[in-house]
Amino acid sequence: MAFSIEVNGRVHRVDVDGDTPLLWVLRDVLGMTGTKFGCGMGLCGACTVHIDRVATRSCVTPIESVRKARVTTIEAIGATAAGARIQKAWLNREVVQCGYCQSGQIMSASALLASNAHPNDAEINAAMSGNICRCGTYVRIREAIKLAAQSGGPKG
Amino acid sequence: MVQDPRSSLMKATKGQSRAASGLSRRRFLQAGAAAGGGLLLGLHLPLAHDAAAAAKSDDFVPNAFIRIEADGRIVLIMPYVEMGQGTYTSIPMLIAEELEVDLQQVRLQHAPANEKHYANPLLGVQATGNSNAIRGAWQPLRQAGAVARTMLVSAAAKRWDVDPASCRAQSGEVLHAPTGRKIAYGDLAAEAARMPMPESVALKRPEDFKLIGKSARRLDAPAKVNGTAVYGIDARPTGGKVATLAQSPVFGGRVKSVDDAAAKAVNGVRQIVRLDDAVAVVADHMGAARKGLAALKIEWDDGPLANLTTEQIAGELEKATLSPGPVAQHIGDVDKAMAGANTKVEATYHVPFLAHAALEPMNCTVHVRKDSCEVWVGNQALARSQGAAAAVTGLPLDKVVVHNHVIGGGFGRRLESDGTTRAVQIAQHVDGPVKVVWTREEDIQHDMYRPYFVDRLSAGLDGNGKPVAWNHRFAGSSIIARYLPPAFKNGLDPDTTEGAIELPYAIPNFHVEYVRVEPPGIPTAFWRSVGPSHNVFVTESFVDELAAVAKQDPVAYRRSLLDRSPRAKAVLELAAERAGWGQPLPQGVGRGVALQFVFATYMTQIAEVEVAKDGALRVRRVVCAVDCGTVVNPDTVRAQIQGAIIFGITAALHGEITLKDGRVQQSNFHDYQMLRMDEAPAIEVYIIQNAEPPGGMGEAGTSAIVPAITNAIFAVTGKRLRTLPVDAAALKQAT
Numbered sequence: 043m044a045f046s047i048e049v050n051g052r053v054h055r056v057d058v059d060g061d062t063p064l065l066w067v068l069r070d071v072l073g074m075t076g077t078k079f080g081c082g083m084g085l086c087g088a089c090t091v092h093i094d095r096v097a098t099r100s101c102v103t104p105i106e107s108v109r110k111a112r113v114t115t116i117e118a119i120g121a122t123a124a125g126a127r128i129q130k131a132w133l134n135r136e137v138v139q140c141g142y143c144q145s146g147q148i149m150s151a152s153a154l155l156a157s158n159a160h161p162n163d164a165e166i167n168a169a170m171s172g173n174i175c176r177c178g179t180y181v182r183i184r185e186a187i188k189l190a191a192q193s194g195g196p197k198g
Numbered sequence: 199m200v201q202d203p204r205s206s207l208m209k210a211t212k213g214q215s216r217a218a219s220g221l222s223r224r225r226f227l228q229a230g231a232a233a234g235g236g237l238l239l240g241l242h243l244p245l246a247h248d249a250a251a252a253a254k255s256d257d258f259v260p261n262a263f264i265r266i267e268a269d270g271r272i273v274l275i276m277p278y279v280e281m282g283q284g285t286y287t288s289i290p291m292l293i294a295e296e297l298e299v300d301l302q303q304v305r306l307q308h309a310p311a312n313e314k315h316y317a318n319p320l321l322g323v324q325a326t327g328n329s330n331a332i333r334g335a336w337q338p339l340r341q342a343g344a345v346a347r348t349m350l351v352s353a354a355a356k357r358w359d360v361d362p363a364s365c366r367a368q369s370g371e372v373l374h375a376p377t378g379r380k381i382a383y384g385d386l387a388a389e390a391a392r393m394p395m396p397e398s399v400a401l402k403r404p405e406d407f408k409l410i411g412k413s414a415r416r417l418d419a420p421a422k423v424n425g426t427a428v429y430g431i432d433a434r435p436t437g438g439k440v441a442t443l444a445q446s447p448v449f450g451g452r453v454k455s456v457d458d459a460a461a462k463a464v465n466g467v468r469q470i471v472r473l474d475d476a477v478a479v480v481a482d483h484m485g486a487a488r489k490g491l492a493a494l495k496i497e498w499d500d501g502p503l504a505n506l507t508t509e510q511i512a513g514e515l516e517k518a519t520l521s522p523g524p525v526a527q528h529i530g531d532v533d534k535a536m537a538g539a540n541t542k543v544e545a546t547y548h549v550p551f552l553a554h555a556a557l558e559p560m561n562c563t564v565h566v567r568k569d570s571c572e573v574w575v576g577n578q579a580l581a582r583s584q585g586a587a588a589a590v591t592g593l594p595l596d597k598v599v600v601h602n603h604v605i606g607g608g609f610g611r612r613l614e615s616d617g618t619t620r621a622v623q624i625a626q627h628v629d630g631p632v633k634v635v636w637t638r639e640e641d642i643q644h645d646m647y648r649p650y651f652v653d654r655l656s657a658g659l660d661g662n663g664k665p666v667a668w669n670h671r672f673a674g675s676s677i678i679a680r681y682l683p684p685a686f687k688n689g690l691d692p693d694t695t696e697g698a699i700e701l702p703y704a705i706p707n708f709h710v711e712y713v714r715v716e717p718p719g720i721p722t723a724f725w726r727s728v729g730p731s732h733n734v735f736v737t738e739s740f741v742d743e744l745a746a747v748a749k750q751d752p753v754a755y756r757r758s759l760l761d762r763s764p765r766a767k768a769v770l771e772l773a774a775e776r777a778g779w780g781q782p783l784p785q786g787v788g789r790g791v792a793l794q795f796v797f798a799t800y801m802t803q804i805a806e807v808e809v810a811k812d813g814a815l816r817v818r819r820v821v822c823a824v825d826c827g828t829v830v831n832p833d834t835v836r837a838q839i840q841g842a843i844i845f846g847i848t849a850a851l852h853g854e855i856t857l858k859d860g861r862v863q864q865s866n867f868h869d870y871q872m873l874r875m876d877e878a879p880a881i882e883v884y885i886i887q888n889a890e891p892p893g894g895m896g897e898a899g900t901s902a903i904v905p906a907i908t909n910a911i912f913a914v915t916g917k918r919l920r921t922l923p924v925d926a927a928a929l930k931q932a933t
Contacts, residue, residue, distance in 0.1 A: 059465050062485035070440055077434035078606070081638040082488070085867040088557055091506045116425035123393050128359030132423045134831055136415070139841055140282030140420030140604030148423060164359020167876035174867060175559045176607050177282045177843025180878035181836070 047108050049074070050118035060106030063075035065089045068106050068115060076116035076145050080174070087173030091115050091148040097153035116145040123125075124190075125155035131190035147173050151187050160191050215549035228260060229349065229389035229880055230597070232288065235347065236384075237266040238391070241342045243277065244334035261309065262335075264293060264342055266350070269372060270384030272299060272655040273513050277309045278331045279578055280418055281608035282684075283896040284834035287333045287416045291830055292335055295409045296343030296402060298367040308580075310604050332830055332892045333798060346390070354381050354387035368413075382467035404828065404889045410465040411887070413833035418604070430576035430603040431635060433563040437633035439468060440777070441624055442487040443478040444569035445644050449719035454475060460493035464895065470494070471627045478624045484635055492638075492650070503719045503860040508650070511717045512548060515652035518673035523713030524689030527699035530707030535667035539658025543747050547655070547736045548921040551855040552648035553724055553870060558606020559641040564623035565631035565709070568592060571622065576603040578612040586615035595605035609845075610724030613802070614646055614683070642870050643862040647855055649675035650717065653736045663748025668705045670698060670734070673713040675722040689714060697733030702766035702795045703741070703759035720857070726845055727900035730796040732847030735922065738792040738905035743918060750792050751777050764802045765825050766793060766892075772884055773802035786810065787818065788914025794905040798896030799826040803843070803902040806879075813930035817847055817879040817907060822899065824883065827890035835895050836883045842899025843881055844916070848873040850904045 044057045047064075049072065053068070056071050063082075068074045068091070070086050077100060080088030084099040091100045092114040107196045118126030143162065154161055154169035166187055175183070232238035235805050240260030265276040267278045274293055280286040288905055291303040327579050347367045358379060365372050374879035404411070421427040446452060456477055458470040466486025471478040479490035536542065563574035564587070571591050577583045589599045605612055621634040636644070651674035659668035680692035684692055690712055699710050716722075745755035753774045760767040773781075779789060787808045794801050806819040820843050829833035829835055852871040856863045864870040908919045915929055 057487070058483070058485065061489070062483070064232050066485035068481045069278060069432075070485070073434060074425075075428070075434070079484070079559065079635070079866050083638070086557065086638075114548055118403065129423045133415075133419055136280075136419065136837060138416065138422040139284070140557070140605060140607045141418070142429060142556075142798050145425050146585060157359075160668055164620070169502050170875040172874075174557065174872045174874060175220075176555060176609075176845070176872060178841035178848075178873070178878075179837075180844060180873075180875045181881050184876065184878075195345075 044076060045105050045108075047113060048110070049113045049152055051139055056105070058105060060132065061104045063101050064091070064098040064103040064105055064108060064113070074115055074117055074186065078142055078145055080143070080146075081087065085174075086143070086146075087150060088143050088146040090149040090173065092119070092149060092153055093179050095153065095156060097150045109133060114190050116149060119149060122156065125152040127190040128152045128155060128186070128191050131186040131193065134180045134189060135186040137182040137186050139179055143173060143175045147175065147183055151183070151190070155194070161187065217311070217456045227338075227395070228346060229345065229395045231389065232265050232267070233386065235268045236387040236391070237346060239264040239342050239346055243339050244330065245520040249638035250572035263337075264346060264389040266346060266383055266390070268384050268387055269383050270303075272297065272383070273307055274302045274304055275309050276306045277579070278335075279308060279602065279608075280603060281454065281578060281605035281612070283838060284416060284831060286418050287414055288332055288334055288831040288834055290417070291337065291409045292339040293343040293413055295407060296340045296684065297347050299370045301409060301414055303370055314543060328467055333894050336828075336892050340401050341399060344401055345396060348399055349390040349393040350383055350386050354384045356393070357381070357389065357830065373471050374809040379829070392553065395865070409826065411832065414831050416834070418546055425602050429558055429606045430563070430574060431471040431558055431561045431606065431633075433574035433601070433603065433633060435563060435572075435574065435631040437631055438563065439480050439482065439628060439689070440484045440487050440763065441471070441478045441632050441634045442484060442491050442496065443476050443482040443620070443634065443640060444491060445476040445640060446498060446500075447643065448498065448503055449721070450501040450503050451860075452499045454901040460495070461789060464490045464493055471624050471630065473623055478618065478634065479904055480624075480628055480632055484764045486712055488637065500860060503901045506718065506860040507552070508856045511650055511720070512652065514717075515650060515673045516546070517650050517713055518713045518715045519654040519671050521713070523671060523673070523711040523816045525709070526536060526690050526695045526712045527708060527710040529709070532667045532669055532707040532709040535707035536656070536658040536669065539666055540661045541659040541663075541747060542656060543659065543744055544656045545740055545741065545743055547653040548858035549651050549732045549735060550853065550922055551650050551720070551802065552849060552853045553642050553645040553855050553864070554607070554609045554611035554725060554869060554870065555642060556607025556609055556611050559636060559638055560611070560617040560636040561635040562617045563627035564618075564621045566625045567573060569593070570597045570599070573598065573600045573618060573622070574603065575600065575618055576605040576612060577615070577618070577646035578605065578608045582613075582615040586618040587622045590619055591626065595629055597806065607727065609726040610728065612735075614723055616646065616721075638867070639865040641920070642864055645855075646721040646723030646782040648731060649677070649722040651732045655740050657740065657744055659744060659748060661753075663744070663750055665703070665705045665744055667707040669709050670737070671711040671713065673715045675716050676714045677722055677724050677728075679714065681724070693729045695729060695733070697730035698737060699793060700795065701737060702763040702793060702800070704762050705759070726842070727897035730897070730901040731849070734792065734794045734796065735904045735908070738794065738902070739918075739920065742790070742909045742912065745911070751780075752896065756791070756793055759823060763795075766795055768801040768886055769793070769823040769825050772886065773804050773821050776823065776884055777806075777880060779804065786914060788910045789907065789911030790913055791908045792902045792909060793903045794898070796901065797898050798891070799824060799893030799895065799898045801898050801902050803899075803906040805903060805906035805910045807907055807914065809914050809929055811930070812927070813926040814875065815924060815926055815929070816900060817883070819880045820906070821902060822902075823883065823886065824894035824898070825886040825888065826895055826898070827888060828892045829885060830892060832885060835885060838895045839883045839899040840881045842897060843903045844873050844878060845901040846903035847879070847907065849900070850907045850922060851924055867904070901903055
């Protein structure tokens, strides 16, 4: 079945079953491999993308449910204000190790920052605990989110 | 694709290069002209587990190269892989330091898989593991940099017709100070290749280091924050299909029958591949492959292990600790000391099977052609992948090309080539390239596991509570015996016993035996912090038990045994001070300490653990003091320790693979849980800087945290946990 989806501002037509998870459309059909596969059950967050600016696990999101919504992936998140601040803070704090989970971490953190300019520890926990980092970079992820929040201007 | 520089070195240097025998007891370096001009140095870097056997080799076989090109670029071709541990940043620092160039000038290429050229031929190991990249490269890479610098200076001095002593290297140029003349390295590289190699070079003194010891930006970070880093799972050769698979749920089982009608009817499914012990679904994309896999009806012949349980394996191991085994360490007279001891303490410990659960699931892309095979994979031991592909296809090694990729978590799992073997078996049935991606369920249920171990210990204490006798016998799998058979000697290997046979403490009578018992059919493998992942838990728990029997403070007790180990004492005292050891804590919170000397690194960790009335645990804070000798990249040391501690907490609180009916019972992150952001403690790392040779950093942090946690639980509840993971139910109401 053919579907039209808008990813990073571009409309693509893909011919897959309607229950095909968005993750595989992005990675295997469109060749956008920045979004990662980790568990296939929405348990690890590696596949996180934004659907209409909401952090969403693409591995459990059927393509037919996306409809006219705008999908944003790691490849384009740097073009948003929150995404750019998060990426910069990630580099500043030297967050990454193996890096495999970091696309998903950055997508979750960008969505958090876009909706909450100054998240506290509990809010960071709530937004980020769905993202597993096997290398254990949590301490730095927390620091980087706080740094990105500061760089967005004073708490108001 | 990386050009193999070795052939050009051999050709170009014939008759003009010579080994710099004064630089080392063993020849390790060659210099000559690079293909296309420039200076090429070849050197040998030790790889994982090859120290013992390398000493046997008289033949010089370079496995790393430094190329200074005519345009001034410096390319380092090396066999170590990046899997998050920062090697791609810290290794170039060594060369840049002595070569007097900026870190940004050094470009890094991974050596192609080539057992003959990039690993010691006696070993067949081209691998990154055992925290030995910096340890192994520390001397040879700096010496190679100094040799290259000296040859560049000689070339400039010759051109200017001046005394080389009046010239010096700085920022990628040779400078003649009296006249202010300068020549860039690129302009000198071809002439430098014709200079004689110096017999000896002086390395910089630590106080003159410009790069080493200062935090450097990770060179791999930008591509990892914008989604452009290409992992093995991201390989997309033209025309490639995607496959996923089901392997026999019972180890050693086989496919009895397959009904694939429904799977073949799935839109996008192209082919079903049936192997003896696995079935794969080949499709246009992973979504279709997974849907096809779910639609397969496979009947399995479970084979002889159909009733295997963890309890059976544990029982066998426990029995094995009752009979003597090969002696791994023997100091003094333990029997006599034990007989004369004031108090005797005994304990038995169990540690479980553990999965690696790297976040990038196992995957490998393969294109089998009639007379060649191409492999795309992220692997810690590239040449093993190449060998595996050659073995399955029957092709000669030089017909197998392996493209290595960034690794989405290694932890020992990607030292293994079973994933390549499986992918090639499938690809042999597929026309064109096929990417075989394991589901998370397959990844966890067909891992090669950290072994289960059972440890039996006894100790004798004198009238002051000091240990005068220590007896330790343990049973479990030896990874080395399978992975590197020449290193398994007289029933012993250096990995399985690390952390058990050389404690930092002064114990006059000390005896350790290891009994190798391989669990039937359960594949075992190296797992982050390897031998110490098990041994440090056992020894540091038992030392804590001795302190408790002696009614002494755990830190004071340890300190009293460290008079002959000042570096161990220093990390213990620093951690205790920074953790506020002895200061009051809230109700339900306790502190635990662990001290270790493994991977040539001294480390103390102190964990603050909160135990709720319902037994729920939270690690609130971890303080770590480390002495890893010379620190190359301090920020990477901190990052590795922070991450290793999280990895260890996951193991202590959640990690356990169990078997029932011959099947692994865990399958995904709901039942094989990882520590998450809301459970992550505050972590403080304090580094003791000195000029000792560097110790390993990738793994050390994982082992110490586990006994620090269980010792803290003892401090707050009085319950001694001798089996991992921590059983929260058993702690209920214990406070």
